[in-house]
Amino acid sequence: MNRFTYARAADTFDAVRQGSDAGVKYLGGGTNLVDLMRETIEKPASLVDVTGLSREIEELPGGGLLIGAGVRNTALAEHRLVRQRYSLLTRAVVSGASAQIRNMATVGGNVLQRTRCAYFYDDAGSRCNKRSPGSGCDAIDGFNRNHAILGASTSCVAVHPSDMCVALAALDAMVHLRGDGGERRIALADLHCLPGDRPDIETMLEPGELITGIELPPASAISRSTYRKVRDRSSYAFALVSVAAVLEVEEGHVRNVRIALGGVAHKPWRAMRAEAVLRGGPAASLAFATAADAELAEARPLSGNAFKIKLARRTMVAVLEELAGEIA
Amino acid sequence: MTMIVNGEAAEIPRDPRVSLLDFLRDDLNLSGTKKGCDQGACGACTVLVDGERVLSCLSLAVQMEGRSVTTIEGLGTPGHLHPLQQAFIEHDGFQCGYCTPGQICSAIGMAAEIARGVPSHVTTNLGDDAIRLSHDELRERMSGNLCRCGAYNGIVAAIAETFAEAPLAEAAE
Structure with a gap:
């Protein structure tokens, strides 16, 4: 060190x-x-x-929740209001890492954690544009079954490892920032960047800017939500694919839906295309499959991860069917 | 600047690079806490900080100012074992023993989490305040502690005997 x-x-x-x-x-x-x-x-x-900073979770006057960036992952997952109103967030947090790591890790740090791409870690033997810009990427033609299928570039195919962020993207969470110029807010779904030709730039944060909190909008009383994670081991493993979804159905039709995918891209992937297909239409399996196909139409497999496209499709459909089934 | 280790004050090292794990082992000669992977993957270095289980390999000693650290040496002595230490012996909860201090500290932290109602990945109803230590809950909550000898059955039996209110059902619920 x-x-x-x-x-x-x-x-x-x-x-x-x-x-x-x-x-x-x-x-x-x-x-x-x-x-x-x-x-x-x-x-x-x-x-x-x-x-030591921003360790509170406070209810906001409008019914939302402000989570301090210094709140530990365990404290977030066990908080009564989070469990009751934003259960997918608890589900996502407890599906990540181990209990020891969740006791240590902060919410702000979870947002800013870096990829677990093995080539990024292999300082001694691998090329990585994220670690050494311009050096090349050994993952593209390497062992890449864990890597991206959406939004990748010829420079980088790494994925963002957070479970928590996938749930936050589906919850329309806002990130509170403080820097030299004062405070500002940015949607969690817009905070992380796609790799493009600068995979070393991972977020929209300005130099020296600090995440101070995450704001959750009020939860709809009639929506259903969940987080499902698919991985190689049943515990203590990063996601191959994960899906966070919030679904609101009225008289058999989708009134509102928000979906985010994990394990598939350089950022928590908000499935806006699938949402657009679903909104206002029937809450039925065929529509769920059509929506998943629309989202994944631009998915591009690498040599070792074509399975992720099918897996993402099936997981999205299964999660939406589960939520629609709870409502019906 | 001091931290408390097993009830006694310890001076925080000057070099901020020193991990809590290296500080315990090399500076305080508390070698019960083990270095397995040194990268947060195996759980062998688990200790309790203010009662919560953490990985000492990823903790900087300098971050422990004013906090209370409990290692395996602080839990029991050869003449007065912690009940969980005794249960590990009775249930053959180890072979080589390298992961054991981490397993024991982790399980003690886990028991406090369950008493507090912290949910896990396999908790069905997040609205429940009371969580029962089932076989599945125990295995999920202990997944951060690896045992290369594969003594898991004995480890689970020892923890269950010590902390479960009723015998565990073997099969998933």
Whole structure:
């Protein structure tokens, strides 16, 4: 691990003030960053520890929920209002990592965790445009069964590993940010970037900007939602494919639907095409399949992951059927 | 700057690169906590921080200021074993023993999570405040602790005997 200095932020202002220097990284639970530093993939000059900040979950006047970025993953999953009103978020969080890691990891850090592409981690032996821009990508013709089928580029086929973010994308969550220029908000679904020719740029965050919280809009009392994760082991494994969905049906027709996919792209993938096909139409299996096909029409398999297209299609249909069945 | 380790104050190391795991083993000579993968994948380094199970390999010692760390050495002594340590012996919950301190610390953390009502991936009803430690719940909640010897049946039996209110049904519910 390279040398670095460490400081604990007194409050959000202090964190952003310290974070404006070049080479500074904010430290949350450390479950990803410390690992990457030990592998010398991350080499910050300074760490500003923000784990003491923004640790509350508060109900907003309009009925929404504001989750502090410093809330630990376990604390988020077990919170009574999250379990009751946003159960897919609890489902997504507890499907990720292990209990020890969830006890450490913060919400803000979960959003900013980096890909688990093995070539990104293999500093000694592999080319990676994300780690060393312009060096090439060994995943494209390598062992890529875990990699992207949507939105990838000739520079990068890595996927975003978070389960929590997939649920947040389906919930229309807003990310609260603070930087030198003050506060701003951005939709979680718009926070992460597709790789394009700059896969080293992963989010819309400005240098030194800090995630302070995640805002959930009020939950609809009549919608149903869930999160389903498909993986190689039944526990403690990243998703091959995951689906978060919120469905509202009225008299057999889809009044509202929001779907997000995990394990398939460089970002939590909001399935806007599928949603457009479904909205206003019948809440029936045929429509679910048509919607899934519409979303996956632009999916492009790599040498080792063509199975993911079928898997994503089937999982989307199964999740929507499950939710429609609960309503019927 | 100090942390508390097994009830005693310990000076935080000056170099912020030192992990909690290396600090415990190399500076405090508490070698019960094991280094398996050193990258958060195996659970052998699990300790309790303020009662919560965490991975000491991914924790920086400098982040532990003012916090209370419990390792396997803080749970029992040869003459006075923790009930879970005794149960591991009775149920053959290990072969080589390398994962055992992490398994035991993890299971103690797990019991507190269940008592608090923390749901897991296999919890059916998220509205339930009371969670029963079933066979499936136990295995899911302990999935962060690997045992290369494959002593899982004994590990599950030892944890169940110590923490389950009733004998576990073997089959999935």
